[in-house]
Amino acid sequence: MAKEIVLFVLFSVVHLLAIVTITKEDGFYLPSKIIPIIILIFGLMRFYPTLEKRGKLVAIGLVFSLFGDSFLAIPKEGYFVPGLGSFLIAQLIYSYAFTIDSKIKPILAIPFLLFGSSFFMVLAPKLGALMIPVGFYISAICLMGWRAAARNSITKPFYLGLAGALVFILSDSIIAYSMFLNREMDRTFASLGIMITYYLAQVLIYSATKSEELDVQSVKNT
Template identity: 40%
Template structure:
């Protein structure tokens, strides 16, 4: 946790002091690289579920890399779409359907999409709708796992914060939403979400 926090702080400082510098890219991907390393060393990939979450992290890293550069929004979105699908499949192997737990995420995702829709370029209407559906599904499956309560709470929190992070990205990109230091808050919520999801998989 301490090393991960330090790496995150380095990136937060880079947002303010090196906004258009290769340092920003390197500090952006380093926390997720560290999560991938610690996941492999401490949790392992010796089961289907663990492999799915591990490769979800890999595709998240790929998405981070694409989104760090102008003009690569669609490849970044596609990478995170694959990550959400992998997370959803992995979490689905640990629980029942729990349809009622889908409702709040579906409502929030639907409202966000309807709010964004008038501002979406025609070429992004379908990709964004697919991604929102995948994100909602991941949050639902993360909240429906049959794991100890402390881990389930961690999983639910991680998934919910992931929704917030992606909502911030969408609002700032397509709605010019007036958020102070958007990159900072996007990355704070994103790193926290990934950290919670990864740690909810310990001893599963």
């Protein structure tokens, strides 16, 4: 197992422990949350000059995810929309990365369109002023899922990337459910579910990218 994956897992566990032992107001909370993503960023950035276009895009997507994590970890009010916006950009970047060398395959968009529209209709009565930004975000995560499913190569990176996209959708769905549909849901339990699925999604997308990059470099060196 790659060194950065081991470090990622260890520091992810540290943050999960932080969720159940401290609050957002604690000075350790924010660093514990973002260190796993920083590890993945550096895992790609150290190869940045030789990365293919998809690898560079995923690295940039991780940076915007880092911004989103940071905004959402701030205990003061008013940072939800900037956090949502940062993740929206990350999802669009991931969507573009998955689209490279892929066909449109509109039929594969149907399940994501059905899920996104249905989920939005369920959420809509609870969203208030957040209806438009949440609507855009749901569209973005469904677009990412569709583009991950529409990739041409049915290889290990394809399956890792698709799994990452689907788990990302699950993580964001837990956020929406706990924030808008079930406000009485235990916050610690919700946070654990969100972060476990979120970290898993990011490391799957990272692993898909890294695996693909290694394959490309291997071909170039032969």
